[in-house]
Amino acid sequence: MNSTRQDLATREDHPRIEQSRARNTLLPLVDIFEDEEGIVLVADMPGVSSRDLDIQVNDNVLSLEGEIKVDVPSGTEASFAELRGTRYERRFTLSRELDTDRIEADLKNGVLRLRVPKRAEHRPRRIEIKS
Amino acid sequence: MWNSILSWERPFFGQLDQLRHDLDSLFSETGFSDIRSAPRGSFPLINIGESTDEVRVFVFAPGMNADDLDVNLQNNVLSIHGRRSAEPGQQPGQGLYHRRERFDGEFTRAVSLPDTVNPNAVEASFKDGILTVTVKKRAEVQPRRIKVKADK
Numbered sequence: 347m348n349s350t351r352q353d354l355a356t357r358e359d360h361p362r363i364e365q366s367r368a369r370n371t372l373l374p375l376v377d378i379f380e381d382e383e384g385i386v387l388v389a390d391m392p393g394v395s396s397r398d399l400d401i402q403v404n405d406n407v408l409s410l411e412g413e414i415k416v417d418v419p420s421g422t423e424a425s426f427a428e429l430r431g432t433r434y435e436r437r438f439t440l441s442r443e444l445d446t447d448r449i450e451a452d453l454k455n456g457v458l459r460l461r462v463p464k465r466a467e468h469r470p471r472r473i474e475i476k477s
Numbered sequence: 478m479w480n481s482i483l484s485w486e487r488p489f490f491g492q493l494d495q496l497r498h499d500l501d502s503l504f505s506e507t508g509f510s511d512i513r514s515a516p517r518g519s520f521p522l523i524n525i526g527e528s529t530d531e532v533r534v535f536v537f538a539p540g541m542n543a544d545d546l547d548v549n550l551q552n553n554v555l556s557i558h559g560r561r562s563a564e565p566g567q568q569p570g571q572g573l574y575h576r577r578e579r580f581d582g583e584f585t586r587a588v589s590l591p592d593t594v595n596p597n598a599v600e601a602s603f604k605d606g607i608l609t610v611t612v613k614k615r616a617e618v619q620p621r622r623i624k625v626k627a628d629k
Binding site for chain 1: 514523527528537541563575603604607
């Protein structure tokens with residue numbers, strides 16, 4: 347987990363770069379499911395390969411970033427575009443009962459599946475009632 | 478340039494397109510759209526790129542396999558049909574969904590390609606959740622180099 351401090355400093359120095367970055371950034375659509383074991387996040391990120399995907403946890407904030415790459419030969423011009431962006435970015439705050447050291451991530455066919463387990467002491471326990 | 482397909486920035490109308498893009502992000506629809514275009518949040522989204530010798534259609538269909546997609550080209554109308562199932566493993570009554578933004582179910586989408594395409598020269602491939610359909614243009618509309626005969 348690298349610090350993003352350097353990254354933030356660069357952004358402040360170059361507001362124009364940051365502006366064009368924001369304009370080309372899309373919000374990936376997600377499903378978030380919770381059960382006794384933890385939380386599962388599923389995100390649609392077509393065009394992102396595992397090489398261009400960056401998942402970080404900093405101060406309880408989970409951030410997902412991915413670069414969209416499409417195979418286009420030179421000399422091709424866009425004539426119709428419903429997807430307008432070159433990258434995905436989305437952040438979520440996590441809560442303390444989640445064990446961020448044991449996050450599992452899997453990217454397949456442009457879908458990211460992330461599992462954040464709950465710490466053992468926070469999992470629900472069945473309490474026996476003595477008769 | 479793959480970048481131009483995604484960012485919709487053109488050299489001549491750069492600022493105008495940018496304004497349109499900004500308006501697009503404010504309102505879900507502009508008053509002017511392609512007859513077969515789909516509203517924001519539809520599945521799958523489609524981009525089309527064109528060069529002098531081919532047309533490339535990019536279908537953003539994450540979570541699907543090549544086998545799940547039924548692609549048809551009739552004259553110059555390309556249609557894509559398929560079904561995306563919800564994530565398996567989530568049994569009802571065993572937990573809760575906080576968000577369900579992703580599409581699941583059956584879909585059919587169609588786009589019209591230029592009249593200059595050759596419906597018999599089609600190729601399709603699938604990578605990282607993007608289906609790419611490449612259709613060659615007919616030979617007679619492709620640019621040809623004309624030989625200039627030397628005067629003897």
